[in-house]
Each structure stands twice: as structure tokens, then as C-alpha cells.
Amino acid sequence: MRDQIAGKEIMVTYCSVCRTGRVFDPIVDGHPETFRLVGMDHFNAMFEDSRTGSWWQQANGEAIAGPSKGSQLPELDSYQLTLGKFFELFPQGKVMDADPSFLSKYDSLGKYEFGKSKSKLTGTDSLSWKEKSWVVGIRVREKSKAYDWNDLKSIGTIHDVVAGQPVALILSEDQQSFKAFLRIDVTQSIERLPGDFLSVGKDTLDFRGASIHTGEQVLYPIYAYQEFWHSWRTFNPQTEIYVP
Missing domain, CATH: 2.102.10 (Rieske Iron-sulfur Protein)
Structure with missing residues (x-):
């Protein structure tokens, strides 16, 4: 997801199969870049940039294929907070509106957020140090x-x-x-x-x-x-x- 904060372009990413949230500066070789989801690698979301066609891992922002291989997207500070905690700490903060067309899908993520999903890819193991712990x-x-x-x-x-x-x-x-x-x-x-x-x-x-x-x-x-x-x-x- 692309957005701006204080005039700065940011790219907010999330992979539900890895449960990884990362925020990047979407700059490649000094140029603002757009990305599209192309698949997974090691069960992690993979993005392709539109200019060079390089493929980037979501978990660490590293390009692993294409002309930009070995390059890294700069990561920006981000923290995991509930919405209530966010507004408590940042009372002037803003939240992006949900897309009305996808409200039913947002609602269905409740089990995932609380670790109660039973999906093979996104389900959580309540025990410690298991694959999905x-x-x-x-x-x-x-x-x-x-x-x-x-x-x-x-x-x-x-x-x-x-x-x-x-x-x-x-x-x-x-x-x-x-x-x-x-x-x-x-x-x-x-x-x-x-x-x-x-x-x-x-x-x-x-x-x-x-x-x-x-x-x-x-x-x-x-x-x-x-x-x-x-x-x-x-x-x-x-x-x-x-x-x-």
C-alpha cells in the first residue's frame, strides 16, 4: 500500500503467511518506484518493481532477482499497536479509510489477528517454537x-x-x-x-x-x-x- 506522511512517500507491506509487517521507502536507484505482488519465496510475499522488473522480498526489502539484485529498500520505523493504543499515543494521528468493497474480508481477519485462524498457511500454533508459533x-x-x-x-x-x-x-x-x-x-x-x-x-x-x-x-x-x-x-x- 502506498501513502504519504509529511509529504514523504512510503510503502506499507504485510505478508499474512509470514505475519510480517514492514514499511519501506519505495526508492530504487534514486527513483520513486511502484511495485506489484508476483508470488512468494520461502512463503514470503515477493514484489516486482515496474522500472527494472527486479523481484524483492517483503520480509527484508532485498532484491533477489533482476538488475537490482543485492539492493535493499530502506526500511522506515514502524511499530505494532492496536488502534486504541495508536490514538492514545498519537491523538492527532490518522487512519486510512477501509475500502467499502472489502469490508467483509476485513471482518474475516479477526480470527487471524487473535491467532485463532486454522488455515494451513495463516493459522497459528499456540505452542512455542513451532513453525506457526x-x-x-x-x-x-x-x-x-x-x-x-x-x-x-x-x-x-x-x-x-x-x-x-x-x-x-x-x-x-x-x-x-x-x-x-x-x-x-x-x-x-x-x-x-x-x-x-x-x-x-x-x-x-x-x-x-x-x-x-x-x-x-x-x-x-x-x-x-x-x-x-x-x-x-x-x-x-x-x-x-x-x-x-
Whole structure:
């Protein structure tokens, strides 16, 4: 899906078979580009650009065939939030209207969103570390690590170290929204308070990691993705696995 934010072109993508959401800057070799869906590779959506005819993987924005092979689409920051949490954090935000012609299909995705779909391709395994289990993947300094969604739901806040960098993964009270942040050091502890406020030392932050008193960004978010385990493992073959 193409859109503009503050005059900047963006391309919002999603693959339901991998459960991968990515937002890219649709620029190829310095030129704005349009894309069309042409199939799947490793069960991941594949796009073809209109100018060079190169094929691009949705999970990582890499061209794997055609003149642009080896090139990478720049990824833009994005976070998984419920609509309620989005408007709580961004009260002036906007949501693209649903296409009335596809309302019945939107409605049918409810089971998928809550992990209750039984489809062979898009169904969820409620157990941990199965092909269709949910994980949250984090990348830091070209290193990657996977966190079991069941563990995150049980623990709520996970403090860890990835590529030598202290991080924190925090699940919202709504059990769907989540954020990952860099920590200053391994001694810095983050506690989720009622209302999804975050306690860091003597400061209280909102779920974006900004101080509610000064508005200053105290915690800096990092890329974190909820997807099926088979997808994260395929596109991050050297990934580590978090063990509580």
C-alpha cells in the first residue's frame, strides 16, 4: 500500500503467511518506484518493481532477482499497536479509510489477528517454537534474537542483551501492542505501570519511551517484529533464541 506522511512517500507491506509487517521507502536507484505482488519465496510475499522488473522480498526489502539484485529498500520505523493504543499515543494521528468493497474480508481477519485462524498457511500454533508459533524478533548491530510470544505474555517485560547492547521488550496491557527499547546499561530497569506507563529510575515515561514530565525521549525504540517462527528463522538464520 502506498501513502504519504509529511509529504514523504512510503510503502506499507504485510505478508499474512509470514505475519510480517514492514514499511519501506519505495526508492530504487534514486527513483520513486511502484511495485506489484508476483508470488512468494520461502512463503514470503515477493514484489516486482515496474522500472527494472527486479523481484524483492517483503520480509527484508532485498532484491533477489533482476538488475537490482543485492539492493535493499530502506526500511522506515514502524511499530505494532492496536488502534486504541495508536490514538492514545498519537491523538492527532490518522487512519486510512477501509475500502467499502472489502469490508467483509476485513471482518474475516479477526480470527487471524487473535491467532485463532486454522488455515494451513495463516493459522497459528499456540505452542512455542513451532513453525506457526508467534515470536518477536529484534535486530541490533546486525545481530538478531527471537523471543517466544508466550514468554512475553507471561513475563510482560523482558530485560536482555543483544549484540552487547542492553535492551527491553515490553508488552502492553492490551496483550497485542509492544515496544522494544535500548537501555543505557544492564543495570537500568524498566517497569510497566498501570495504564502502560513505564517507570525508569525516578522518571515516568509513556509507552513511546518519552518522559511525561518533559516530553524528552528517554528510551530509544529499536526494530521489533511479531511474526511466525518459520519466517524469522528463515530470514535471520543466525538468530539467537531467548531463554527465560
